[in-house]
Amino acid sequence: MTPPIRLSLAPRRSALLQGHDCELDVLVRLVAPDAPAELPVRAPLNLAIVLDRSGSMGGRPLAEAKRCAAFMAAGLSERDRVAVVTFDDTVRVICPSGPAGADHRASVNAALKAVEAGGSTALHAGWLAGGEQAAAHARPGTVSRVLLLTDGQANAGLTDPAAIAADAARLAEAGVSTSTYGLGSRFDEDLLAGMARRGLGQAYYGESADDLMDPFREEFDLLSALVARSVRLRIDCAPGVRGEVLNLYMTDAEGRSVLPDLAYGGVAWALVRLRVPASLAEAGRPDLHVLTAHASYETLAGERRLCEPAHLRLERMPAQAFESLAEDQEVRARAQELRAATLQEQARTAAYQGDWAGVTAALEAARAEAGDNQWVAETVRALETFAAAGDAARFGKEARLKAARMRSRLSQAGEGADWSAALEHDKASYLRRKRQQGKAFFNPEPGGDA
């Protein structure tokens, strides 16, 4: 049995400024245990891989997509299930869901070999057929997910991004999540990011076919290392105190935030911005209870567990003592990243409007507000190369999906402002902070498995 998930709170500064209205960021963390030397048997995976085979995928993109699908299937065993669906203007279940033993894996490979590029993009119907394959076997204790890969925009069948994302939400609520893989610079990043967000999966993309395997590996690593799913967080503020979760997480029917699934060594987190009125921050009172966090999650066996609730009490300090308090570096870094996410989206809107001065201004603001946060600095640098080339499509994809990542990702315990490729290299793939979301972390050898 895995050790329990720990819930903890960290305020940016551990006091309130006496006699003033206070705004205070509090980091709520759900910390997964470190990976044991030998990973326990993971939960059975029930995957449906949905591949776009529309005309534009022809050649290398389709070849690489097929290779990625084959890679996912190769990592599975008799306990897992996999189905493969392709779509252009028609949907084909080229390999119905079956236990992923050697025979079924061989038929997946054979079916993939026969896939050729075709017509337009019935993305919703393709996704739904994948959902149907996984749905029949979506029982408690399995990890059921549709992996949707596309290079284009939905242009046949249901095409409204909001309606498609709502369907992804509905399927996720019923036990089958959706991850999306965009390829190239023509896919609809709002659609794919929206489907993954509401579908409770991951949104990945690769700039080129060479970059596509990296996210598939990452997702496979993540699914293999899961320790807790269906993570829910409720923040109860003390009377008079207002709090807001800044991550833009989905909320469930009870108003709880839906946090990412937790994997070994990861921290699912939410940044709460608290507003405490001056009347509560008056001098001479005992420590003020400002909030209590309640969290629950499901074990891989499908049992619901409650975390020990975490309470935050703060003392009130006069200005001088308050100013001398050190800031918590982890809280500060997460706040900088969320702010950078907002600015990246502003820059993206400007880029699509052709307002490159606006793009520069937003990126400058992100750089300035990020201070010493090296990951944000690297991110801005990567975006500047797209801006310099006047490439709105590529800028938009990187900005949208990096912003989504900064808002909803597993961090590593104690992760602060430092960033370097070497530092990230040693982490589990699903914990890495990439410089550029659409680029493989390692430079893959064309056609190789490195």
Add this chain to the structure above:
Amino acid sequence: MQDCLPGPGRGDPLSFKLDAWIRFEGDAEALADAATRILDLMQVKDEAAPFTARLVRDYAQRGIVARPSRFGKETRYGFQHIVEFIAARALVRDGWPLAKIAEYIAKAQPDELLGLIAPSAETPAQQAVRAIRRRSDVSGPDAAGLASSGPGVTPGPRSGGADPHTAARSAQAWLAGRKAELPALLSAIGGSATPDIAQTVEITLAPDIRLVISAHRLSRLTAADAEAIGRAVIASLVGAGQKGSR
């Protein structure tokens, strides 16, 4: 919110029998009571429950449930009205507008409505897929995207309105499509499994056409299963027929 936790804690829809109401006859109030009781037994939560005679009459007015028969001043509803009413409530909970519900129920086969009411042993995810598909089927041109060729996806050729050349071409394409999907369809209906010959049911459709199916399978058959089997039969007949004509 409808409880959709699978597992033993949930009201088992399989054990639920509508049979007790099959000879139902009564006025709007009796129908409202029966429907309330049935949803209660199924452990389905509906915000409009307990239902009222007024709601029943409103649905009859809108054509959502068929007009009741009349005996003088008395109105009589029957079992079919119960089925229509409960199916309509399921669609309301799915977020359908009433006008669409009337349209859907008017066209639906009785089995389809029963499928809505007692969703058999489907997982919540399967129910979600079915609800999404149902909505797409009546939402006009957008449904075109679902006219595709995977198992459980393909609608048959639609009748009426098409230009004859296009119709001939699409009929050919349709035949080719059915042939191509035969392996997947057979696999989708469990074609590789060995049938239990000791317990089969033989249904004679015509003197020279007989359908043989395992009794176990027949007892668990859902509307969707029946549809998939139907399509597999078409595909195999098309395949065998073409071979024979060569």
